[in-house]
Amino acid sequence: MPSYTLTYFNIKGRGEPIRWLLSYLKKDFEDKRIAPQDWPKHKDSILFGKVPVLDVDGKRLYQSDAICRYLAKEGNLAGDNxxxxxxxxxxxxxxxxxxxxxxxxxxxxxxxxxxxxxxxxxxxxxxxxxxxxxxxxxxxxxxxxxxxxxxxxxxxxxxxxxxxxxxxxxxxxxxxxxxxxxxxxxxxxxxxxxxxx
Amino acid sequence: MPSYTLTYFNIKGRGEPIRWLLSYLKKDFEDKRIAPQDWPKHKDSILFGKVPVLDVDGKRLYQSDAICRYLAKEGNLAGDNxxxxxxxxxxxxxxxxxxxxxxxxxxxxxxxxxxxxxxxxxxxxxxxxxxxxxxxxxxxxxxxxxxxxxxxxxxxxxxxxxxxxxxxxxxxxxxxxxxxxxxxxxxxxxxxxxxxx
Structure with a gap:
């Protein structure tokens, strides 16, 4: 079972569809939420300076819709053709x-x-x-x-x-x-x- | 051979990557370009009122990146996994x-x-x-x-x-x-x- 860590702010926003998909797919995941005052120190270490990002077994995935599409494929939620x-x-x-x-x-x-x-x-x-x-x-x-x-x-x-x-x-x-x-x-x-x- | 009609403005913009992909994939396509003065009369007949759209054998495809991804799959340009x-x-x-x-x-x-x-x-x-x-x-x-x-x-x-x-x-x-x-x-x-x- 791969390990998943989602990094985002403590809001729903662009993180929530990812959380829903992970939950629907029965994936345990760490739901890491950055406090606003801590964002400046995180921003520079994240490519493009944007969250959410999803770490899957150490590989970092970017862009909320691209992350959703990736997860969706595992659950046959990305179309049959x-x-x-x-x-x-x-x-x-x-x-x-x-x-x-x-x-x-x-x-x-x-x-x-x-x-x-x-x-x-x-x-x-x-x-x-x-x-x-x-x-x-x-x-x-x-x-x-x-x-x-x-x-x-x-x-x-x-x-x-x-x-x-x-x-x-x-x-x-x-x-x-x-x-x-x-x-x-x-x-x-x-x-x-x-x-x- | 399916028929392709791309509808966009007479600019490169969001139409150009689609034109490049169609050309690379050796697809003949109609490159329909809407003059600015004709746009108002087209806008209402297009879902979401946005171009480019690509008609493939009568099915209308929306959203430039979604169209590119669709075409890319035919040319093995969308990733192997x-x-x-x-x-x-x-x-x-x-x-x-x-x-x-x-x-x-x-x-x-x-x-x-x-x-x-x-x-x-x-x-x-x-x-x-x-x-x-x-x-x-x-x-x-x-x-x-x-x-x-x-x-x-x-x-x-x-x-x-x-x-x-x-x-x-x-x-x-x-x-x-x-x-x-x-x-x-x-x-x-x-x-x-x-x-x-």
Missing amino acids: SLESQEIDAIVGSFNDLLGAVSPLWKITDPKEKEELKDKLKSTVIPSYFKIYDDVAKSGYLANGKLSWADFFIIAGQGTLEFVIGADLISGYPNLVALRTKITNLPGVKEWIEKHP | SLESQEIDAIVGSFNDLLGAVSPLWKITDPKEKEELKDKLKSTVIPSYFKIYDDVAKSGYLANGKLSWADFFIIAGQGTLEFVIGADLISGYPNLVALRTKITNLPGVKEWIEKHP
């Missing part, structure tokens, strides 16, 4: 675009400007993505009509978005709500969430 | 982070502010990535010491970065310069570039 894998990657990529549209929030210091961007995200940008995800999730899942790591990535990420925006974002999308219920009740994921609310 | 694939995906992901740091350039309207960001990208941000890529490329390539779609993605993307920043960015990185020479001289890629300078 290259077209299925492409569909999974594309929907995950769209969610990364959405996160990119949200990311200026971290840089804006003016409170009024920050509220304006939040409002725009909440009223226009996020709904334009969630509407599509809800349509796709009519099939029960976000890619190929079956469980994949895209469901872990986007449902975990949607929780982070709600936290960042400070509002419920998904109750108007019944298929996404149903998918969230399904994913958060998967064996392993359910127990993880109960222990880390 | 899941750890190799992860290394490729991670280095591509890092380049997407860099593109994310460059992207505010499109939104800034104030010329002074734009120049300031360009200067910061040129003097600090881009070198911090290129230094790492140059170290990795000592092995001859950007992942696993052998040719992969990461080389196509990052070398094509580096050309776009130079265009956007309006400066030479790589001459100080000898291994990256050597890699650029190697990739742009690959059969298929070389002929494509000669026809589309």
Whole structure:
């Protein structure tokens, strides 16, 4: 059994889909969380200065979506052929675009400007993505009509978005709500969430 | 032989690594380029309103890196096992982070502010990535010491970065310069570039 150490901050964010996948795959892992005041001393020792990173038997893996895709292959969650894998990657990529549209929030210091961007995200940008995800999730899942790591990535990420925006974002999308219920009740994921609310 | 239609703008940008891969793989493809004035009428008919998209025998594929990964598998350019694939995906992901740091350039309207960001990208941000890529490329390539779609993605993307920043960015990185020479001289890629300078 390989050893796994996840290094990230003490937040859900880009670490949470990895934690869900590791838990679902029944992997024991060390969940190393860096306190904000310790980050400067870690940053320089991590390639590209970014977390999460996952150490697997001493090999360091970078980039949250690339880590998820790697883990997903072990659980048959990465598609059964290259077209299925492409569909999974594309929907995950769209969610990364959405996160990119949200990311200026971290840089804006003016409170009024920050509220304006939040409002725009909440009223226009996020709904334009969630509407599509809800349509796709009519099939029960976000890619190929079956469980994949895209469901872990986007449902975990949607929780982070709600936290960042400070509002419920998904109750108007019944298929996404149903998918969230399904994913958060998967064996392993359910127990993880109960222990880390 | 499946039919391929790439839809993008009349620029290199996120379309170019796909064009290079298709050319290297000896795929005939229609290189459909949307004029800026025609974009509004196309935007609404494309899921997520983003290009490039690649139509393969009538199935539409989204997201430039997901499209590249899909094509790469056909040419054994996506790694021989899941750890190799992860290394490729991670280095591509890092380049997407860099593109994310460059992207505010499109939104800034104030010329002074734009120049300031360009200067910061040129003097600090881009070198911090290129230094790492140059170290990795000592092995001859950007992942696993052998040719992969990461080389196509990052070398094509580096050309776009130079265009956007309006400066030479790589001459100080000898291994990256050597890699650029190697990739742009690959059969298929070389002929494509000669026809589309």
